[in-house]
Amino acid sequence: MSDWSKVTRPIPVPNEWTKPFWDAAKEGVLKLQRCQACGHFQHPPYPTCVNCVAIDLAFEPVSGKGTIYAYTIMYHTGDKRFASAVPYASIIVELDNAPGALMAANLLEAPYTEAKVGRRVEVTFERLNDDVTLPQFRLARGAS
Amino acid sequence: MWEHRCKVAVSGVGFSRVTRSAEIPLAAHALEAVKGAVEDSGLAMSDIDGLATYPELPATGHAVIDGVTIVSVNCMMAMLKLPNLAWHVQVETVNIGGAVQQAVNALLAGVCRYAVVWRAMHNPKGTYQNLPGTYAQGPAQFTAPYGFGGPGQGMAVAYTRWLETHKQNREKMATLAVTQRRHAQTNPHAYFHGVPLTREDYLTSRMVAYPFCLYDCDIPVQGAVAIVLTTADRARDLRPRPAYLAGYGQRLAFEVTGRIGSLSSYMEGGRSSSRLTWERSGFSPADVDVAQIYDGFSASVIYGLESYGFCKEGEALDFIQDGRIELDGELPLNTFGGSLSTGRIHGLWHIIEGALQASGRAGARQVEDVNVSFVGASAPIVQGTTFIFVREPY
Numbered sequence: 001m002s003d004w005s006k007v008t009r010p011i012p013v014p015n016e017w018t019k020p021f022w023d024a025a026k027e028g029v030l031k032l033q034r035c036q037a038c039g040h041f042q043h044p045p046y047p048t049c050v051n052c053v054a055i056d057l058a059f060e061p062v063s064g065k066g067t068i069y070a071y072t073i074m075y076h077t078g079d080k081r082f083a084s085a086v087p088y089a090s091i092i093v094e095l096d097n098a099p100g101a102l103m104a105a106n107l108l109e110a111p112y113t114e115a116k117v118g119r120r121v122e123v124t125f126e127r128l129n130d131d132v133t134l135p136q137f138r139l140a141r142g143a144s
Numbered sequence: 145m146w147e148h149r150c151k152v153a154v155s156g157v158g159f160s161r162v163t164r165s166a167e168i169p170l171a172a173h174a175l176e177a178v179k180g181a182v183e184d185s186g187l188a189m190s191d192i193d194g195l196a197t198y199p200e201l202p203a204t205g206h207a208v209i210d211g212v213t214i215v216s217v218n219c220m221m222a223m224l225k226l227p228n229l230a231w232h233v234q235v236e237t238v239n240i241g242g243a244v245q246q247a248v249n250a251l252l253a254g255v256c257r258y259a260v261v262w263r264a265m266h267n268p269k270g271t272y273q274n275l276p277g278t279y280a281q282g283p284a285q286f287t288a289p290y291g292f293g294g295p296g297q298g299m300a301v302a303y304t305r306w307l308e309t310h311k312q313n314r315e316k317m318a319t320l321a322v323t324q325r326r327h328a329q330t331n332p333h334a335y336f337h338g339v340p341l342t343r344e345d346y347l348t349s350r351m352v353a354y355p356f357c358l359y360d361c362d363i364p365v366q367g368a369v370a371i372v373l374t375t376a377d378r379a380r381d382l383r384p385r386p387a388y389l390a391g392y393g394q395r396l397a398f399e400v401t402g403r404i405g406s407l408s409s410y411m412e413g414g415r416s417s418s419r420l421t422w423e424r425s426g427f428s429p430a431d432v433d434v435a436q437i438y439d440g441f442s443a444s445v446i447y448g449l450e451s452y453g454f455c456k457e458g459e460a461l462d463f464i465q466d467g468r469i470e471l472d473g474e475l476p477l478n479t480f481g482g483s484l485s486t487g488r489i490h491g492l493w494h495i496i497e498g499a500l501q502a503s504g505r506a507g508a509r510q511v512e513d514v515n516v517s518f519v520g521a522s523a524p525i526v527q528g529t530t531f532i533f534v535r536e537p538y
């Protein structure tokens with residue numbers, strides 16, 4: 001199991017397009033940007049709908065369950081802030097009902113060898129400081 | 145077919161010294177490469193009237209210091225003081241292949257006669273990546289907190305997607321690394337010239353970002369390469385045999401900034417670029433005699449071979465086996481050694497080799513009877529460009 005306890009993560013800085021995502025995460029809710037015209041979810045947030053080009057976009061809660069679309073196991077210790085967690089799994093999650101909205105995360109609460117394409121995962125939240133909480137993922141529990 | 149096929153050609157090519165990291169200002173490397181290309185053409189520097197480059201930093205986060213970390217058109221103008229300069233550009237979205245294509249367009253438009261394109265790559269002493277600091281801004285806010293610090297991991301995720309979707313084995317990639325390194329032993333400009341690589345070396349090397357081991361990643365270096373482009377009629381009067389440009393294409397598929405890992409984006413990007421190159425040139429993958437496909441990370445070759453149409457999706461690691469990519473194989477590939485052997489100089493090296501093979505100037509690594517020479521000059525996802533050079537205009 002990767003030891004994350006000594007890792008110092010870069011702190012995300014929300015901007016006007018991404019603030020609702022981080023505000024929701026702080027409350028323990030995963031919200032993604034959704035086009036109000038065609039219903040398309042997208043991530044990272046973008047000024048227009050990448051599907052239909054509408055600008056009427058809002059952040060809506062999503063289930064937080066999905067599958068590992070892709071992953072990498074990091075061995076390189078070039079970034080000293082992450083060196084104590086090496087080897088660790090950085091994953092790309094495709095959420096149910098939001099195809100194409102690929103989210104980066106780490107696979108938490110499991111050995112890095114559990115990262116495989118297609119594994120079911122669910123969102124969990126990692127508090128970084130008083131202002132920022134990071135959505136993360138762990139293997140899905142029970143029936144999903 | 146493209147009405148302008150074979151109306152522009154690559155003439156001279158030039159190389160700078162290559163060092164592991166910066167010892168002299170990058171501008172000196174760029175100047176050395178440009179002078180070499182002009183001399184190779186048999187031209188005088190005063191003949192050059194067009195300049196183009198892609199001056200992007202090779203790694204994220206470093207300060208832009210012109211002449212030190214990048215070499216802009218402005219910097220080159222200051223060094224060359226060209227009396228007849230008539231046109232210049234530096235591109236942003238299509239990498240160095242886009243700079244070459246802009247120079248082609250300028251030559252076809254008649255706004256310059258002899259254009260030089262260079263790519264100069266900086267590698268600072270110390271850490272290659274200047275990683276995101278305490279705070280992750282912009283697109284990095286969704287990736288850097290999870291340890292996605294460099295391009296290797298971003299490329300690696302699409303590779304696991306490919307490997308596991310197609311039930312493939314990364315050990316097959318040893319054939320690419322070993323074959324390219326063998327090709328490089330006839331390329332004195334390659335960083336790893338004189339340094340052989342065995343299958344055992346590859347299979348036992350340390351992991352960097354799984355599935356990438358050390359030999360799946362091109363080594364960051366400091367160096368530059370350059371080419372002279374001119375119209376076909378002028379090229380015929382110069383010293384080297386011309387490599388005629390039969391067609392080109394660029395990636396046309398959209399990708400959301402900051403989204404990483406999408407294998408389908410690589411494939412769509414490569415298909416959109418190569419489709420135009422095949423249509424414009426009138427050739428198909430079966431017609432290609434030799435191919436250079438960008439290999440900054442080894443998996444880019446997979447995405448290139450498949451999205452350009454050389455083999456089916458999921459089959460690239462089988463396609464490269466059994467001698468097919470050797471110099472005397474069915475599709476000699478990255479015959480100069482690729483970026484994995486030259487060091488990280490980006491796709492202008494692939495364009496140079498494509499031109500050298502088409503003009504019969506590749507020396508000891510020349511593939512026999514080359515007419516159609518294909519180049520995929522960047523990873524297909526964001527900045528992909530493709531080219532075909534031919535020996536015989538048609």
Ligand SMILES: [Zn+2]
Nearest residue numbers: 035038049052
């Ligand atoms: Zn829409």
